Structures are given as structure tokens and as C-alpha cells.
Amino acid sequence: MQLIKQQLFKNSSFAGKYLQGDKNILRFYDYNLTMEKERAEELSHLNFQREKVADAMKEFHEKFFPCNEAFYQINRLRENNAVTVVGGQQAGLFTGPMYTIHKIISIITEAKRLENILHQPVIPIFWIAGEDHDIDEINHTYVQHSSEIHKVRIPEKNNIKTPASERKIDPEKAIAAVTEGLRHLQETKYTKWLKESLLSDVEENLTYTSWCAKILYRLFKGTGLVIMDAHDPAVRRIESNFFLEMTEKNNSIRKAFTTQSADFNSLGFGEPVEVDEDNAHLFLHDNHQRFLLQSKDGIWKEKTSNRVWQEAEFKEKVASGEYKLSNNVITRPVMQDLLLPVHTFIAGAGELAYWGVLKPVFHLFGHKMPIVRPRHSVTLLSRKSEKTLKQYDLSVEDVLNGEARKKREQTIAKVKSQNNNSIFYQIQKDIIERFEEIPAAQADSNSYLQLHEHYKKKLTVMLEDYEQSIDKKIKELEGVHLNRLSSLEAEIFPNAQKQERQISILSYLNTGGPDTVSRLLNKVAEEESGTPAHFVSYL
Structure with missing residues (x-):
């Protein structure tokens, strides 16, 4: 495998200017990319529920990611000076588009680079967005062979808002998706292995999140990668007090976000997240469904129904544990930082932009934003x-x-x-x-x-x-x-569209074999310099 390193972003783009240190852009973030030691120092003064988080992670890994190197990293997280490099993605079918793989590679290589600089434990963590409920975004993927591109989809109705970690996949539909995906690929010496490994995952309680985790285990076992389900019940229990705090500070959260968004937009950077002044940036979970909440003038309501609560009543139900909540794109980064000692967040270009409107929201909780580092991108080329x-x-x-x-x-x-x-x-x-x-x-x-x-x-x-x-x-x-x-x-x-935004890694596992991702990871690690890059990989 040969790797050619190229510039990731055009200099004129938002991300390109960010990497160049444009002052008008960097003022929306707490750190630039060179401030590794400053961020580590900031984290040393913050407290985290390390033992509880590590216990929750261990339980999840025992079920879906039983890797000794991962357990080792989880135990290191218990150390008071341990920090993390974090990134996440949806639980796409067969792990979804290849940018998920590229993001994980970026997380692992950056964690190794930082540990050499900081001389303290740096844990690579990838969270699966198990709370996401839009099934049409995760129930399909694409495979490519020769000039043909085929969509592989698990047919489901999108009339209920069940989170990915709770939505069970019909085993027959899962088997059909595997068969359909491989039917459109050329028969190789690895096809049998690929089919057997995917079919071995199928069970009665299979969900999009658990299937994603199982596939990632095969691809990244031995690397030290740690996986999190953002919708893990054990994690939710740890987050309960933080959710209560987010309801209590909701007026301030909304104001901080809308003000920062207006400032961001006024400089010509656009509106990366739609601004709705009544959006509470939290979801209510009820009967295995997820509903967006609004808050205004002391009244909380469910956006798509007539359910309404007085503010005191709603907070009481959250405090008692009767109401379970989850985050949206605005509050999820903050929750991540309250839960984990996040030194660096690995972001896609879109995430980099919308994190630019979050700085004052972080400050409401006594935290600075972590370093936000764009992920590497990769184009894989067949011979x-x-x-x-x-x-x-x-x-x-x-x-x-x-x-x-x-x-x-x-x-x-x-x-x-x-x-x-x-x-x-x-x-x-x-x-x-x-x-x-x-x-x-x-x-x-x-x-x-x-x-x-x-x-x-x-x-x-x-x-x-x-x-x-x-x-x-x-x-x-x-x-x-x-x-x-x-x-x-x-x-x-x-x-x-760019390859990484469409095609599943299945196409390349079928031609390159089970070590395709690990070989790519090793090559990227050799080239890792701390500067996000685009790599063209000749297989």
C-alpha cells in the first residue's frame, strides 16, 4: 500500500483559513492547533467521574468489543492525568460511508502523537451516536464495483423516532442486506470471509449500534481504540445530573448559542446550525421514541405535539429520573466534555464550522472548548x-x-x-x-x-x-x-460525491482483505505530523 499526502482544504475555505490561523476564525475557538500543553493543563484542574465512566465502557466492551488493548486503555482512563482524543459518527449500515473509518484512524493517530508530546495517557475514543433516531440516515450504504454503484438498504418505515441503539434489526432483513451488498461485488478470495463475518453478527437483539460496534471491533481490534455508545443506559445514568443542569441553564444556553451564531454569521461564515430561539437543544425520550423540546417564557413543550409543562414541573420530572433526556448537536459537545477529559475533538469540515458557535455554551459550564482538529480524509484507489x-x-x-x-x-x-x-x-x-x-x-x-x-x-x-x-x-x-x-x-x-461520503468500506475489504484498514492505519500513522491532510492510498 502506497500513500500520497496532499493538502486537505483549499486555502480560501473556512477550514483552510482555520488551519492557517485566521484570527477572525480562531476567535470563535478557545485553542489553536499548537496549544496541546495549554489544553492538557486546563484539563488537570477539572474533575471527572472517571471510575464510573470506565466501568460503563468496560461493560459495553465486554458485550461488543472484547479487545484486550481496549480494556487496557479503559483502565488508563481511570488515571487522574489521562486525557482523551474523541470523535463520533452515526451508526450507519456496515459502519456507513468510509469517512467513519477515516475519522477513527485520525483519532487513533492523533492520540499516539499527543501521548509522545504530553508524556501522559491519551485515550482514543470513538462514540457511536446511538441516540440518533432518523432511520433514513443510517439504514443504507453504497457498494461499488467497476462502473456500478449500488445502494444497499434495510427497508424500514421512518414513522417512529426510535434511537439507533434501541431499534432492533429483523435478522432476515440483516441477512438479506449482507447478501445484497456482496452480490454486487466481484467474487474474490476474501468474499467468503467477509460474508461469514457479517452473518456471524446477526442475532435477535441486533441493533444498528451493536452491529456497527461489532464490525469496528474486527477492523480495529488491537489498536487500543475505545468505543462508546452515546445512548448507553450506564452512560445516561452518569449524565443525569448534567442533563438537569442543562435544563436549569437552558435560557442561557439558548441565548449564548443564538448570540454567537449571529456573530459568526455576520462575518460571512454562514449559519452552520439552524437558529431557532425556542429550541431547547434537548430531546425527551418516551416509550422508546425521541422528541425535540422547546422552551420559552417558563414553558417547556414538545415541538411536534401538544404536551406542555411548567418549567418547575419539567425540571422536577428530570431531577426525579422520570424523564430521560438526550442531546442535540449543540449540547452534545458540552456533554461530551463534562463526561470525558477531552483534549482534542476530531471533526469533519461541517463539525468544525458548527463548533464555532459553541464557545460561550461551553463557558456556561466552566469548561473551555477542547482543541478542534479536522480529521484526515482518504481516497482509496484500486490498481x-x-x-x-x-x-x-x-x-x-x-x-x-x-x-x-x-x-x-x-x-x-x-x-x-x-x-x-x-x-x-x-x-x-x-x-x-x-x-x-x-x-x-x-x-x-x-x-x-x-x-x-x-x-x-x-x-x-x-x-x-x-x-x-x-x-x-x-x-x-x-x-x-x-x-x-x-x-x-x-x-x-x-x-x-467524494468517495468517502458514499462508498462503504465493504468494497475494499472484499478486494483487500481483513487487514485493509489496519494497513491503512499504519501508513497514516507513519505520515502523522499533526497537520490534517488528504491521503491518496494506492492499494
């Missing part, structure tokens, strides 16, 4: 695609900018121009006209005329056959080019 890039003098960036599509369109236009029936028609017309000048065509004898017409017809048929043969050969030759370019585009820019 076939590597060869095609060289053959057509293209780069990955060219494909992302539509150059492969342009070459395909040029090829099609070339075929059409070469396959011009009017040219053959004119040639045939000219030949026939000259053919009529032969003396036999002008003879009075029927035998001469019959002979002339016979060969005239043969000549016409021969020309038509020639035309059809030429057409066929042109299409065959140019079809090879079309297929190569279509396959290249399907791998690098599937459905007009």
Missing part, C-alpha cells in the same frame, strides 16, 4: 483505477473536478462523429453513379442488365456491411475507454 489515471494523464483532483466526465463526453462525441452515416451514404451514391457509367449498364441486352444489377446490388450490400462493421469496431474500441473512465469516476467520485 485498476491507478492504471486508468496514468493512461489518461489524470489525477484524483481532476476526477473530482469533472475531468473524467469531460473525457467520457469527448469520447462519446468522437464516436458519434466517426459513426456518421451521411459519409457512407455519399460514398455509396458516388460509387453507384460511376457504376452506372459502365457500358453494360447502358446495353440493350437483358442478360447484360441482369448481370449489372446483380453486381450493383452486391456492391451496395458490401458497402452497407462495411459501414456496419466500422460502426461496431469504433463502438468496441471507444467502449473500452468509456468503461475505464466510468469505472474510474464511480470509484473516486461516486454519484458526484
Whole structure:
């Protein structure tokens, strides 16, 4: 496996300016990327429920991620000077798009780099957003082979708001999804292993979260990665007092968020999270469903129904444990920081932007924001695609900018121009006209005329056959080019999106085997310098 390191963001983008230290952007964050020791010092003055969190993590890992290296890291978290590098993602089918894998790799490599700098335990933690309830965002993925991209989906109705960690997957539907996904991939020496490993996960109580965790175990066991379910009941019990605090400070949370959002937007950075002044940024869990809450003028209400509570009544139900809550994108980062000693948060480009409106919300709870570091991104290239890039003098960036599509369109236009029936028609017309000048065509004898017409017809048929043969050969030759370019585009820019935002890691496990991810991790670790980068990986 060969790795080529490239610039991650354009300098003119928000993330690009962030990496360059743009003062107008950095003022929305508490730390820049070089302040590793300052953040570690800040964390040394904060208290965390380390034992309870570690116990909850241990229980989860015993069920879904029984890795000795992970247990070792969990025990290290109990140490008072231990800090963490954290990132998270939804529990997508088969782990979802490949950016989930890339984020985890970024978490692991950054934790190792920081530990060498800080000389204290740095634990890599990936949390699965088990509280998320939008099934249409997690019940599908895409696999790619040659020029074909196929959507694999577990059919379910999105009429209930059940969290991913509570939504059980019908075993028959799970098996069907595995079969469907692999059916669209080329048979390789690893296909049998891949199918058997996925089918071995299927059980009666399988959920999107547990399936995601099981697959991640196979991909990252031995690396020291620690997994968290954000909706783990044991974790929720630890968070209960923090949720109560979030209800008590809700007016301040909403005001801090809306004010910071307005400031952020006024500088031309947009509105990364929709502003609704009544949004409480909390969800109520009731009867295995999740409902967004609103708060205004001492009244709490469920946004999509008529349920209403006086503020004192609602807080009392939260304090007693009768009401269970979960976070949205605004309060989740703060909850994460109250629960864990987060030194660095590994973010996607979208997360980097919306964290820019959270600084005063963190401060309400006596915490500064952790360092926010963009994750690495990766484009995986098969040998076939590597060869095609060289053959057509293209780069990955060219494909992302539509150059492969342009070459395909040029090829099609070339075929059409070469396959011009009017040219053959004119040639045939000219030949026939000259053919009529032969003396036999002008003879009075029927035998001469019959002979002339016979060969005239043969000549016409021969020309038509020639035309059809030429057409066929042109299409065959140019079809090879079309297929190569279509396959290249399907791998690098599937459905007009970056590879990591569409394609499942299954496609590459099928061709590269069970150590594909660990080999990629090791290569990225060798290149880790602390600067987020894009890597092109030649498999």
C-alpha cells in the first residue's frame, strides 16, 4: 500500500483559513492547533467521574468489543492525568460511508502523537451516536464495483423516532442486506470471509449500534481504540445530573448559542446550525421514541405535539429520573466534555464550522472548548483505477473536478462523429453513379442488365456491411475507454460525491482483505505530523 499526502482544504475555505490561523476564525475557538500543553493543563484542574465512566465502557466492551488493548486503555482512563482524543459518527449500515473509518484512524493517530508530546495517557475514543433516531440516515450504504454503484438498504418505515441503539434489526432483513451488498461485488478470495463475518453478527437483539460496534471491533481490534455508545443506559445514568443542569441553564444556553451564531454569521461564515430561539437543544425520550423540546417564557413543550409543562414541573420530572433526556448537536459537545477529559475533538469540515458557535455554551459550564482538529480524509484507489489515471494523464483532483466526465463526453462525441452515416451514404451514391457509367449498364441486352444489377446490388450490400462493421469496431474500441473512465469516476467520485461520503468500506475489504484498514492505519500513522491532510492510498 502506497500513500500520497496532499493538502486537505483549499486555502480560501473556512477550514483552510482555520488551519492557517485566521484570527477572525480562531476567535470563535478557545485553542489553536499548537496549544496541546495549554489544553492538557486546563484539563488537570477539572474533575471527572472517571471510575464510573470506565466501568460503563468496560461493560459495553465486554458485550461488543472484547479487545484486550481496549480494556487496557479503559483502565488508563481511570488515571487522574489521562486525557482523551474523541470523535463520533452515526451508526450507519456496515459502519456507513468510509469517512467513519477515516475519522477513527485520525483519532487513533492523533492520540499516539499527543501521548509522545504530553508524556501522559491519551485515550482514543470513538462514540457511536446511538441516540440518533432518523432511520433514513443510517439504514443504507453504497457498494461499488467497476462502473456500478449500488445502494444497499434495510427497508424500514421512518414513522417512529426510535434511537439507533434501541431499534432492533429483523435478522432476515440483516441477512438479506449482507447478501445484497456482496452480490454486487466481484467474487474474490476474501468474499467468503467477509460474508461469514457479517452473518456471524446477526442475532435477535441486533441493533444498528451493536452491529456497527461489532464490525469496528474486527477492523480495529488491537489498536487500543475505545468505543462508546452515546445512548448507553450506564452512560445516561452518569449524565443525569448534567442533563438537569442543562435544563436549569437552558435560557442561557439558548441565548449564548443564538448570540454567537449571529456573530459568526455576520462575518460571512454562514449559519452552520439552524437558529431557532425556542429550541431547547434537548430531546425527551418516551416509550422508546425521541422528541425535540422547546422552551420559552417558563414553558417547556414538545415541538411536534401538544404536551406542555411548567418549567418547575419539567425540571422536577428530570431531577426525579422520570424523564430521560438526550442531546442535540449543540449540547452534545458540552456533554461530551463534562463526561470525558477531552483534549482534542476530531471533526469533519461541517463539525468544525458548527463548533464555532459553541464557545460561550461551553463557558456556561466552566469548561473551555477542547482543541478542534479536522480529521484526515482518504481516497482509496484500486490498481485498476491507478492504471486508468496514468493512461489518461489524470489525477484524483481532476476526477473530482469533472475531468473524467469531460473525457467520457469527448469520447462519446468522437464516436458519434466517426459513426456518421451521411459519409457512407455519399460514398455509396458516388460509387453507384460511376457504376452506372459502365457500358453494360447502358446495353440493350437483358442478360447484360441482369448481370449489372446483380453486381450493383452486391456492391451496395458490401458497402452497407462495411459501414456496419466500422460502426461496431469504433463502438468496441471507444467502449473500452468509456468503461475505464466510468469505472474510474464511480470509484473516486461516486454519484458526484467524494468517495468517502458514499462508498462503504465493504468494497475494499472484499478486494483487500481483513487487514485493509489496519494497513491503512499504519501508513497514516507513519505520515502523522499533526497537520490534517488528504491521503491518496494506492492499494
